[in-house]
Amino acid sequence: MKAIVPALVVTGALLVLSVALAQTQKSEKASGGPAASYDPTIYAELQKAPDKARNRPNPLQNDPEAVAAGSILFEQHCAECHGDVAEGTRKGPSLLVPEVQSAPPGAIFWLLTNGVVRKKMPVWSKLPEPQRWQLVRYIKSLGGPTPVAESQAPKP
Amino acid sequence: MSSIIRRTALGFAILWISLACLPSATRAQENPYIVAYDHYLEEPGNLEIEYFSTFGTQRGGNDFHAYWLEFEYGATAWWTTEFYLDGQTTFGDSTIFTGYRWENRLRLLKHEHFVNPVLYVEYEHTSGADKILKEVEGHDVESDYAVPNSLSRKEHDQEMELKLLLSGTHKGWNFVENTIATKNLSNEPWEFGYALGASRPLALKASAKRCSFCRQNFIAGVEMYGGLGDRYSFGLNNTSHYLAPVVAWNLPSDWTLRLSAGFGLNDQSHRFLLRWGVSREVPGFGSMVGRLFGGHK
Numbered sequence: 001m002k003a004i005v006p007a008l009v010v011t012g013a014l015l016v017l018s019v020a021l022a023q024t025q026k027s028e029k030a031s032g033g034p035a036a037s038y039d040p041t042i043y044a045e046l047q048k049a050p051d052k053a054r055n056r057p058n059p060l061q062n063d064p065e066a067v068a069a070g071s072i073l074f075e076q077h078c079a080e081c082h083g084d085v086a087e088g089t090r091k092g093p094s095l096l097v098p099e100v101q102s103a104p105p106g107a108i109f110w111l112l113t114n115g116v117v118r119k120k121m122p123v124w125s126k127l128p129e130p131q132r133w134q135l136v137r138y139i140k141s142l143g144g145p146t147p148v149a150e151s152q153a154p155k156p
Numbered sequence: 157m158s159s160i161i162r163r164t165a166l167g168f169a170i171l172w173i174s175l176a177c178l179p180s181a182t183r184a185q186e187n188p189y190i191v192a193y194d195h196y197l198e199e200p201g202n203l204e205i206e207y208f209s210t211f212g213t214q215r216g217g218n219d220f221h222a223y224w225l226e227f228e229y230g231a232t233a234w235w236t237t238e239f240y241l242d243g244q245t246t247f248g249d250s251t252i253f254t255g256y257r258w259e260n261r262l263r264l265l266k267h268e269h270f271v272n273p274v275l276y277v278e279y280e281h282t283s284g285a286d287k288i289l290k291e292v293e294g295h296d297v298e299s300d301y302a303v304p305n306s307l308s309r310k311e312h313d314q315e316m317e318l319k320l321l322l323s324g325t326h327k328g329w330n331f332v333e334n335t336i337a338t339k340n341l342s343n344e345p346w347e348f349g350y351a352l353g354a355s356r357p358l359a360l361k362a363s364a365k366r367c368s369f370c371r372q373n374f375i376a377g378v379e380m381y382g383g384l385g386d387r388y389s390f391g392l393n394n395t396s397h398y399l400a401p402v403v404a405w406n407l408p409s410d411w412t413l414r415l416s417a418g419f420g421l422n423d424q425s426h427r428f429l430l431r432w433g434v435s436r437e438v439p440g441f442g443s444m445v446g447r448l449f450g451g452h453k
Binding site for chain 1: 185187194195196197199200201230232233234263266267268325327328330357360361362363364365366372408439440443
């Protein structure tokens with residue numbers, strides 16, 4: 001019985017911690033709230049991909065099932081933060097923007113593999129390589145709403 | 157006694173039914189290890205609730221069924237925190253609560269590497285009757301577990317446990333090595349242990365159709381763990397070691413089932429440890445709690 005009291009205290013402490021984190025997280029799923037505002041610095045991580053990674057071609061580029069499989073994987077692992085159709089949420093940026101859609105497949109694969117752990121993007125290397133390439137195929141298939149020249153990026 | 161078991165079973169049934177009713181859009185991709193850890197942390201804001209059982213044969217005493225409930229929360233992408241509640245039933249003896257643990261795992265490097273280190277820090281407050289065998293360390297041997305609950309529960313252990321988790325994934329294979337150092341806070345020497353593991357999904361490509369029985373949902377592997385003595389007598393003398401094939405089934409509904417059959421590798425080990433576990437991911441738990449307390453509307 002004595003051991004239960006500290007157990008309850010720790011449980012309570014964890015709950016408070018969860019609340020505190022949730023408050024700072026600004027997290028709200030797309031379906032339940034507005035999407036994140038456009039912030040080009042978020043996408044700068046894609047530019048950090050080394051040339052070797054950036055130049056890797058997608059080995060599943062011609063796989064007819066890759067997009068469909070990637071769509072299911074996206075729903076299971078990515079939609080929680082990036083929104084059901086990758087439009088972005090408060091928790092994760094849109095993947096429809098030109099920065100992502102015009103990025104080489106290898107750069108997106110590199111970002112999926114390494115995550116951006118300081119900015120809450122988990123490492124996804126626990127998905128086998130072919131599944132990550134299927135995700136890349138799906139993300140690239142979304143196309144994006146506007147061409148590069150008409151993007152929301154600030155004009156000089 | 158039977159009323160305690162009935163109440164416990166009812167509690168678990170309510171818990172799992174509640175969890176099953178939660179909305180779910182994601183699927184866990186959990187490794188099959190029960191003792192070893194890889195370098196993958198819980199996704200930020202997600203809560204994973206896990207229940208595990210260990211059935212152990214016992215020479216010189218009664219067989220036992222130990223169990224623990226685990227709450228794993230992804231605080232950030234580089235920090236996961238977990239809280240455990242342990243209990244056990246020794247057949248022909250009694251059913252008792254044996255203590256709690258608070259565990260933290262911290263990812264040390266920003267990017268993915270060939271080998272990825274994670275620092276593990278745990279505080280545990282358990283009784284001598286704890287039999288979950290979540291890790292084997294020091295000179296833990298089978299005969300330690302033959303003591304009747306009425307005696308072993310009088311012993312109280314407060315321990316700090318440190319682990320260096322090394323893990324890497326290559327061509328679908330995940331390899332892990334955990335080095336364990338434990339310090340009982342009541343002036344006992346440092347104890348050491350290890351855990352090794354390797355696993356791989358049965359298929360690397362995902363299916364283009366939704367399915368529960370697709371090969372990519374199954375991850376099979378093996379883990380080996382044991383003690384390495386203590387500060388004054390480091391080595392394999394008077395230690396126990398286990399080898400266990402493991403398998404995990406990641407269901408599309410966010411449930412994961414794990415099974416492990418462990419075999420003792422020397423005379424100091426339990427001959428057989430059957431472990432199984434069930435877990436469920438609760439995506440966006442942090443946000444849900446935040447909204448509950450007046451966070452973002």
